[in-house]
Amino acid sequence: MKKLFLPALLAAALLGGTSACTDNKGSNPDVTSTEGNNADDNYMGGATNGSTNAMTDGDTTGSMAAANAMPANDPNAVGPHKDDPEFMKTAAHSDQNEIQLSRMALEKGVSGMAKEHANMMIKDHTKSTADLKAIADKKKVTLPTDMDPEHKAIAEQMKGLSGQEFEKRYLQQMVMDHQKTLNTLNAHAGMTQDADVKGFIGKVTPVVQNHLDMSKKHASM
Structure with missing residues (x-):
């Protein structure tokens, strides 16, 4: 058992x-x-x-990978500038981007705040272009007189829009462009040692900030 x-x-x-x-x-x-x-x-x-x-x-x-992966039209992006001539060329492109897109807006017959916005962009960025050209001539830097390739493509897309759809797209683009320009100005202000370039940045930064604030306000309406 x-x-x-x-x-x-x-x-x-x-x-x-x-x-x-x-x-x-x-x-x-x-x-x-x-x-x-x-x-x-x-x-x-x-x-x-x-x-x-x-x-x-x-x-x-x-952090570096995130920055490198940032899309070109990201509003938080900062254009890399190895030196002052490269920065000035980017600034010249930025002026032309806003001037030419704003001219398109007027040609499209925008009204009200969009028309007011477009007129201000043309006026202020034309002044910025003149100020920058004086410095560039002094430094023997040839500035571009047209939009950059990215904005040429954007302009082609916007040509097919009209009315409220166009106005909305235009104002949204103004927000993105001015945020990127402001970031770039602030970044280069800490890099350049050139007194003329520093003076230009100090002069246009408040203008770009005002444009950004106005663009955000108008785009949200």
Whole structure:
């Protein structure tokens, strides 16, 4: 009887151990799910918030990658300028972008605040162009007299719009353009050592800030 009872007892113990393992897994169903979710969250966080992660661990790779991945029409982008001539050429393009898109707006027959906006853009950016050209001539820098390729493409798209649709698109573009220009002015102000360029930036920055504020106000109406 003892010989028969011992194997039976061992079998019961093994069965109980197997059941306990199964019960432990079943009693904590969130373990695998949570681990999977954490992995997904970390992946998404790394993909969409590289700059934040870089700030916390001291690695600037995420921040640099985020900056390099920034689209060209991102309102927070800052045009890179290796020197003053390159900056002046970008500033000249910026003036032409606003002047020519605003002329298109007037040709399209915009009215009210959009018309007021377009007239101000043409007036102020024409003045900015003249001020910049005086400095460029002094430095023997030839400035572009047309829009940059990106805005030429934007202009082609806007030609197919009319009425309220055009006005909305025009004012939204003014917000994006002036934000980027303001960012670029502020960035180069801390880089340049040229007194003339610094003076130009100091003169036009308040004007661009005013344009940005007005563009945001009009675009939200």
